[in-house]
Amino acid sequence: MIGTGRSVKPITARRRHPLARFAVVALALGLLGGGYALAAPNGSTADAAVASGKADDVAKGKDLFVAHCASCHGLNAEGTKSGPTLVGVGAAAVDFQVSSGRMPAADPGAQAPRKPLDEWATPEAIDQLAAYVQSLGGGPTRPTAEQVDPAKGDPAKGGELFRANCIQCHNFVGAGGALTYGKYAPPLHESSPTQIYEAMATGPQAMPVFNDSVITPEQKRDMIAYITSVRGQVDPGGAGLGRIGPVTEGLVGWVVGISLLVLAAIWITAKKRQAH
Amino acid sequence: MDTPPKAIAGVSTFVDDRLGAGSFLKRNLRKMFPDHWSFLLGEIALYSFVILLLTGTFLTFWFRPTMGEVMYNGAYEPLKGVMMSEAYASALNISFDVRGGLLIRQIHHWAALLFIAGMVVHMLRVFFTGAYRKPRELNWLIGILLLSLALFEGLTGYSLPDDLLSGAGLRITQGVILSIPLIGTYIQFFLFGGEYPGEDIISRFFTLHILLIPGILLALITAHMILMWVQKHTQMPGKGRTERNVVGAPFYPAFMAKAGAYFLFTFGVLALLGTFAQINPIWLFGPYTPADISAGSQPDWYMGFLEGSLRLMPAWEINLFGTSGGTIPLSVLIPALLPLGLIMTGLALYPFLEQWVTGDRREHHIVDRPRNNPHRTSIGISAMTFYGVLWLLGANDEISANFHIGLYETTIFGRVAVFLGPAIAYFVTYRICLGLQRKDAEIVSHGVESGVIKRMPNGEYIEVHTPPADDILAHMRGKKEIPVIESAADREGIPPKGARSLIGRLRAKMSKAYGTDRVPLEEGHGEEHVAVGAGEHKEGH
Structure with missing residues (x-):
């Protein structure tokens, strides 16, 4: 390779060198790449590494994406009628949706519920998928521990x-x-x-x-x-009754309280003196 | 009773000479009380009230009914350092720092739920058996008053801790007050001492909750009991029971023991609930600020039907004169006042409407079995369905979230069911009542199936029926006719005086529908079979 740190004359002299065109292309690419690295959305260090450094993860993530996500989100995550584009949603969205089992969605309902994870959805696979989606257009990255x-x-x-x-x-x-x-x-x-x-x-x-x-x-x-x-709190007042407020309290009041007292009333009055 | 032992003779004579207590006790300790499990239901409310007074007194020792801001520094970690009203801080203090405070608070709250639930089941018993009839209409009205006051007592009570959930209830109360045309704004400013929420409402509610309303409740409960005592308790129809006697056990010792035991049962159930079931966990709600609201904010159960009617109501509004002063928010006014008014007014008027329709001026000390007055029972179930739909819809968000039903679907269901449900309930109940009456008539006339099939010499199979037991038969025979007002035209074709006007004709028509016995008991037939007797009776089918 030809260095670029020389005085102007030798460069001028060698600009017709057979290798010069390669040198120019290499320089341009290097500037472009370096410039992009500086200007690109600056995520946390872990995700930056995932996004730019580990090309393996991105490639594997793309494979996973094509296998599990592309039917709704499109082969290049551009979105289809049945799923939005994932360009710019970020690694955080991927991690949230896939680690909670919401994605891949089982059926197109009003909302995807939390469900047990598929076998393929290991933490490593989710990392790779997140790296791929992050590489498409940035977006919120995952929080650190x-x-x-x-x-x-x-x-x-x-x-x-x-x-x-x-x-x-x-x-x-x-x-x-x-x-x-x-x-x-x-x-x-x-x-x-x-x-x-x-x-x-x-x-x-x-x-x-x-x-x-x-x-x-x-x-x-x-x-x-x-x-x-x-x-994580142990309910100090006994059973928490789902902690949803007065609805279950009322239910318990009637079903347990009133039922027990009605049974007690029946039991008390069943004991009769056989006087008459 | 023999002569008293010497040790107490002196004291008892002293008291007797001055108060005349001896003859009073002699008369009243032997008072007879009829025995039926449903007659104890009102006591749930009575004993819950006693427990409410006791636990409530305990709570006032530590509760500070003021809205001054303090920084919480008690035992509950997740709220440490949070600014809150003194009322909320002291309620947290009762829950976490006062020994036994949480238990007493929870018993108090459970007792409040059972107090009103006890009133409701008692009222339903009185309604469905017609025990409100002459001479007990006044006691019925006192009961309605007690129920209405208890609702307010509950509302003021659960507002006191000043937690986020209670604040939601307070805000709705304020909204309802504001929705009253013309005077709403003035009432709101008067009640809250200025803009909502102000700094007065907790201390004002406190006075209402611990002094005024319980005082009136206590007075009315006393009147309720005295009237019951003086008028004597009603009894179920049965063997040896007439309109002139009371068959049962004397107050002392039998009834007193039962009532005492039932108090302990009530206390036991409340202690059980207070210990094992968490109620109103105010520490989870956080302090009240008008800016915050939680999903699933619900009132206690007895306010649930009002919550439901509010949730069902479409957003209707009338703007008079085109000014904001002329706004009548029907979407708040109607659901807040109409169902409550319908139910309470309907309950209060029912004894008098029934008397007007049937023309029945007799005294009733033997109650009806619900099936024997099918229209009353149907009206009652119909009203319960109306109430029940509103009550259910008060929890529509919890139903939606926990059973995965669309929220709007529940609202639409409620809007239809609140009208259709009562109509269906009326029809179904009426048919069930007639069916049960037919069953009674069959037992009275044909006896009870013995389960024995007999083959006759000619090859015919018959089922052997046995006459019903005496007490069951007497219970069934207790069916009393419902009077129908005279409305038939005389020989010249002129109807009687009362039945000529439009209202008169309507009354006559209603009376005929209400009173006509569609399934009369076949007395003669029944007698004949009893005469055949000999343990069993043959009846071919």
Whole structure:
């Protein structure tokens, strides 16, 4: 290869060298690549490595994509009638949807439910798939382990944010709730801290996006701390009755309370003096 | 009773000479009470009320009914450092820092649910057996008043902890008040002491909840009991029971023991629920701020039918004069007032409407079996269906979320069912009542199937029937005719005075439908079979 660090004259002299055209192409490519690397959306280091460095992951991710996702999202993730484009949704969306079993969707209903993972959907495969989708057009990346560590969050602050932003759909302990047209806010009982973070960052299905300018990563961690601490709590008052409020309480009041007392009344009055 | 033992003779004579208690007790301790399990249902409410007073007193020792902002610094970690009202902080304090506080709070809340549930089942028993009839109409009205007051007592009670869920209820209450035309705004400002939520409502509700309403409840309950005592309890039809006697056990010792035991049962069930079933977990709801609301916000069960009617109602609104002052929000006004008004007014008027329709001015001390007054029973079930649909739809979001039914589908179902359901219920109940009456008539006239098939000498098979037991027969024979007002035209073709007007003709028509006995018991036939007797009776079919 010909170096470029020489004075102008030798370059001028050699510009008709048979190898010069290759040198120009190599230079142009190098500038373009380097420029792109500087200008490209700057994700977390792990994802940047996934996106640019490990070409293997992207290639394997593409294979997985073609096998499991392309029928709805298109061969190049451009989207079809039955599924949106995935260009720009980011690794976080892929990880959320696939690690919770929502994608690949079993049937095109109002909303894809959480379900057990397919055999192929190992953490490694999800990494590869995420790398592929991230390589298509960037988007929210996955949080680091530290960003979702409940132990590092403040549950009291998180609780206030949770009540202000989440419970109108997810209920006060994240037990879930109904939405219109067959959609629903799912319960948060099984969501991992990472999935909770990713849901906020990407706004899956009926959920709005709570990006970092709306709720900062620290606040997201506080909310995760609140959600996990409350759901892990042993109900101090006995059986939690699903923690959905007065509906189950009323049901228990009637079905258990009144039934027991009616049985007691029948039992008491069945004991008669045989006087008459 | 023999002469009292010497040890207490002096004291008892002293008391007797001054209060005349001896003769009072002598008369009343032997008072007879009829025995039927359904007669104890009202006591669920009575004993729950006693427990509410006791547990409520305990709670007032620590509860601070003020809305001043404090920073929580108690034992519950996930709320540490959060700003909240003093009322909420002290309710959390009762739950986590006062010894036994959570248990007492939970018993108090469960007792509130069973207090009203007990009232409702008691009321249904009184309604379906016609025990509200003369001379007990006034006691029935006192009962309706008790039920209405209990709803307000519950509402003020669950608003006190000032948690997020109770705030949702408070906000709806405020919305309903605002929806009242002309005076709504003024009432709201008067009640809340300014803009919602203000800083007064908790302390005001506290006074209503622990002083005024329980005071009235206590007075009315006392009146209810005294009237019941003086008028004597009704009894089921049966052997030896007439309109002039009461067959049962004396208050002392038999009934007193049963009532005492039933108090302990009620207390036991409430303690069981309070221990093992969490109720109103205010720490999970968080403090109230008007900006937050949770999915699945529901009222306690007795307010559920109002919640449901609100959820069913289409968004109707009238704007008079084209100004905001002329807005009549029918979408709030109708569901808040109409079902409640229909049910409470209907209940209060029913004894008098029935008297008007049947022209029945007799006293009734023996109650009806529900099947023997099929129209009353059908009207009752119809009303229960109306209430039940509204009640169910109050939980439509939980139904939708947990059973995966579309939310709008539940609303549409409710809008249809609230009208169609009562009509179907009326028809079905009426047919069931007639069917049950036919069954009774068959037993009275033909006896009970013995399960024995006999082959006659001529080869014919017959089923052997045995006459019913005496008490069962007497119970069935207790069916009393429902009077029908005179409306037939006389010889000149002129109807009697009352039946000439439009209303009169309607009344006559209703009376005929309400009172006509479609399945009379065949008394003569039955007697004959009893006469044949000899343990079994042959009846070919």
